[in-house]
Amino acid sequence: MMNADEDRVWKAIPPCCLKAMGPCPDEATRHDTVVSGWFSEVPFILFLCITVADKSFYHNPMWPGEAHSLKVEKILYHGRSDYQEILVFESYGYGKVLALDGIVQLTEKDECAYQEMITHLPLCSIPSPKNVLVIGGGDGGVLREISRHLSVEVIDICEIDQLVIDVCNDFFPNLSVGFKDPRVRLHVGDAVDFMRKSPPNNYDAIIIDSSDPIGPAQELVEKPFFETVAKALRPGGVLCNQAESMWLHTHLIQDMLSTCRVIFKGSVHFAWTSVPTYPSGTIGFLLCSTEGPPVNFLDPVNPIETQGVNKFRRELRFYNSEIHRAAFALPSFLKKELRTTSYNS
Amino acid sequence: MMNADEDRVWKAIPPCCLKAMGPCPDEATRHDTVVSGWFSEVPFILFLCITVADKSFYHNPMWPGEAHSLKVEKILYHGRSDYQEILVFESYGYGKVLALDGIVQLTEKDECAYQEMITHLPLCSIPSPKNVLVIGGGDGGVLREISRHLSVEVIDICEIDQLVIDVCNDFFPNLSVGFKDPRVRLHVGDAVDFMRKSPPNNYDAIIIDSSDPIGPAQELVEKPFFETVAKALRPGGVLCNQAESMWLHTHLIQDMLSTCRVIFKGSVHFAWTSVPTYPSGTIGFLLCSTEGPPVNFLDPVNPIETQGVNKFRRELRFYNSEIHRAAFALPSFLKKELRTTSYNS
Numbered sequence: 226m227m228n229a230d231e232d233r234v235w236k237a238i239p240p241c242c243l244k245a246m247g248p249c250p251d252e253a254t255r256h257d258t259v260v261s262g263w264f265s266e267v268p269f270i271l272f273l274c275i276t277v278a279d280k281s282f283y284h285n286p287m288w289p290g291e292a293h294s295l296k297v298e299k300i301l302y303h304g305r306s307d308y309q310e311i312l313v314f315e316s317y318g319y320g321k322v323l324a325l326d327g328i329v330q331l332t333e334k335d336e337c338a339y340q341e342m343i344t345h346l347p348l349c350s351i352p353s354p355k356n357v358l359v360i361g362g363g364d365g366g367v368l369r370e371i372s373r374h375l376s377v378e379v380i381d382i383c384e385i386d387q388l389v390i391d392v393c394n395d396f397f398p399n400l401s402v403g404f405k406d407p408r409v410r411l412h413v414g415d416a417v418d419f420m421r422k423s424p425p426n427n428y429d430a431i432i433i434d435s436s437d438p439i440g441p442a443q444e445l446v447e448k449p450f451f452e453t454v455a456k457a458l459r460p461g462g463v464l465c466n467q468a469e470s471m472w473l474h475t476h477l478i479q480d481m482l483s484t485c486r487v488i489f490k491g492s493v494h495f496a497w498t499s500v501p502t503y504p505s506g507t508i509g510f511l512l513c514s515t516e517g518p519p520v521n522f523l524d525p526v527n528p529i530e531t532q533g534v535n536k537f538r539r540e541l542r543f544y545n546s547e548i549h550r551a552a553f554a555l556p557s558f559l560k561k562e563l564r565t566t567s568y569n570s
Numbered sequence: 571m572m573n574a575d576e577d578r579v580w581k582a583i584p585p586c587c588l589k590a591m592g593p594c595p596d597e598a599t600r601h602d603t604v605v606s607g608w609f610s611e612v613p614f615i616l617f618l619c620i621t622v623a624d625k626s627f628y629h630n631p632m633w634p635g636e637a638h639s640l641k642v643e644k645i646l647y648h649g650r651s652d653y654q655e656i657l658v659f660e661s662y663g664y665g666k667v668l669a670l671d672g673i674v675q676l677t678e679k680d681e682c683a684y685q686e687m688i689t690h691l692p693l694c695s696i697p698s699p700k701n702v703l704v705i706g707g708g709d710g711g712v713l714r715e716i717s718r719h720l721s722v723e724v725i726d727i728c729e730i731d732q733l734v735i736d737v738c739n740d741f742f743p744n745l746s747v748g749f750k751d752p753r754v755r756l757h758v759g760d761a762v763d764f765m766r767k768s769p770p771n772n773y774d775a776i777i778i779d780s781s782d783p784i785g786p787a788q789e790l791v792e793k794p795f796f797e798t799v800a801k802a803l804r805p806g807g808v809l810c811n812q813a814e815s816m817w818l819h820t821h822l823i824q825d826m827l828s829t830c831r832v833i834f835k836g837s838v839h840f841a842w843t844s845v846p847t848y849p850s851g852t853i854g855f856l857l858c859s860t861e862g863p864p865v866n867f868l869d870p871v872n873p874i875e876t877q878g879v880n881k882f883r884r885e886l887r888f889y890n891s892e893i894h895r896a897a898f899a900l901p902s903f904l905k906k907e908l909r910t911t912s913y914n915s
Contacts, residue, residue, distance in 0.1 A: 290640065290641040290661065290662025290663035290664070291638070291639060291640050291641065291662075291663060291664070292638070292639040293636070293637070293638055293639075294636060294637040294638075294639065295635065295636050296635040296636065316635065317635025317636075318635035318636060318818075319635070319636070334817075335817065337901075337903065338901065470846075472679070472680065472844070472846050473663075473846075497844075499816075499817070499842075499844060499850075499851060499852050499901075500851075501815075501817050501818075501850035501851050501852070503851075505844075505846035505851060506844060506845075506846050506848075506850060506851010506852060507844050507846070507851060540902070541902050542901070542902055542903045543901040543902055543903060544901075544902065545899075545901075545902050545905070547899035547900075548899045548900070548901060548902075550896070550899065551895070551896035551897075551899035552896075553892075554890075554892035554893045554895065554896035555892075555893070556683065556844075556887070556888040556889075556890075556893060557885070557886045557887055557888055557889065557890050557893075558682070558887045558888060560890070
């Protein structure tokens with residue numbers, strides 16, 4: 226049972242935060258009003274108003290003890306699909322923001338860094354990619370970036386949540402424009418099923434643009450899934466997977482690298498870049514190639530700059546060949562923890 | 571006049587936040603209790619409890635509309651010097667934290683990135699640095715890093731605030747250990763005065779480890795100060811200056827680059843790295859050299875790795891030669907905004 230003060234505070238918490246927090250002491254006290262002013266990935270406000278028995282209760286398991294807050298100018302959309310809670314708001318300094326289950330997925334200001342890097346790190350590392358698969362990525366940003374590559378003939382995308390696609394179509398036209406490329410074939414469904422049915426040796430590149438590996442995306446960082454990915458790639462084909470923060474999730478990165486070194490017989494690398502609105506301000510990428518023509522991720526053979534702007538007439542905002550090479554330079558602490566002499570050099 | 575609710579909220583705001591916020595409606599309502607639970611660089615809590623007439627009132631002018639919060643385990647020190655408010659606390663995930671005027675200066679977890687980069691970017695770019703000057707840097711971290719360089723004979727440091735030195739000596743022994751190097755000569759005083767009296771052609775390298783250019787550090791990013799710095803450097807000597815966030819402060823970076831291109835006749839470059847607890851998760855560095863033997867910042871001639879661990883037996887945690895080179899790779903948006911073809915290539 227909660228007292229009146231606790232009840233009042235619970236009612237003031239945005240539901241998108243509640244979901245990220247874990248179990249709620251009283252489901253009935255959840256309330257749909259998003260508190261005016263600030264959006265935060267961790268509902269720190271509780272600590273300011275009430276003392277609760279177990280503070281760890283409110284930690285996001287992916288980044289305990291810290292929170293990044295954005296000032297909310299206006300809530301634009303708020304709804305729940307079969308898979309997750311979807312929130313779109315206009316922020317003070319980062320443009321429109323998409324949050325899923327209370328976690329920032331993208332902001333208009335810094336999405337360029339993530340979308341361009343996760344796409345061009347793999348696609349610029351192989352000559353003339355033709356068949357590309359995107360897993361997740363329902364916002365369309367990765368599709369928009371793939372569309373710059375003139376050699377590409379087919380862009381399959383497997384996204385589980387139609388509502389994410391629809392909401393992004395309404396609020397993020399600069400990302401969802403990616404779906405307008407006639408080479409795109411949309412498959413709405415579960416990626417694990419999709420990969421199981423995928424023909425072997427089919428793709429030149431697979432990009433996994435998933436949410437964090439807690440909840441529905443958990444299977445996407447496990448060995449059986451990576452095995453289906455490796456099978457679906459042609460010899461010398463490449464995978465690029467979102468790989469969390471080098472400052473916060475070293476063990477997770479270590480696990481992913483270990484798993485992938487067993488499965489991918491070509492090369493396996495970790496790269497990183499700056500995305501201010503992701504935890505710790507960085508995001509990592511796992512880059513793997515299958516056995517076959519060797520792939521040197523560290524030196525792009527297929528520079529995108531020479532292909533000019535894409536059909537959507539948007540210039541590259543973040544990626545270039547120097548940033549590509551620089552992304553593989555790892556801090557000494559990470560090299561040591563990952564023993565990356567065998568990975569990145 | 572404030573109502574009772576507003577008054578209650580004001581009383582709950584840590585004074586370190588109040589200072590960063592700007593004018594206070596009622597000086598008398600300030601209260602010394604640091605709110606238990608979370609430290610934040612922007613006092614977002616106000617938005618959750620009361621509506622105020624002018625929300626912009628609460629913005630930190632350096633990064634409006636966002637806040638990074640760290641869970642406070644224990645307040646270790648809280649005091650005010652003649653220059654600033656000093657707060658030390660144990661955080662949940664980042665070790666001990668030093669905040670000046672409510673702004674995080676360093677955390678034990680990520681200080682390695684800032685201290686190592688601001689020191690070794692300049693010192694590894696010139697052969698055998700002998701005389702080095704640090705401006706600011708009272709925590710001792712930059713001194714600790716300089717001490718790795720065996721060629722160095724004199725390390726002058728000009729820090730305005732003795733209390734910062736003393737507090738760091740008590741709470742951050744892994745940084746203040748830098749003061750124990752016998753080559754260090756401490757000058758407590760104003761850097762503008764110190765530079766005015768400094769003999770010409772004296773230093774191989776000057777490192778400006780200042781707080782943000784609002785308040786006491788403002789003069790340190792202005793032309794007259796840079797002119798005294800350039801004069802104090804030998805021909806082909808180098809400056810490294812903290813240069814804010816490429817995501818948030820492009821105009822400030824542009825101004826600094828323009829000013830320095832006029833004053834430093836050698837080369838002028840911008841570099842950046844990842845520091846999770848700084849706004850946007852990145853920090854920039856301005857690297858300049860005076861006319862004389864040419865300096866190629868992009869390719870370190872004086873690698874520190876070969877000099878082994880320093881006398882304090884602490885391994886490099888972040889810096890290495892690849893990270894050095896990578897730091898000069900700029901995102902396309904920044905290249906465009908800075909028109910850096912003339913700076914970084």
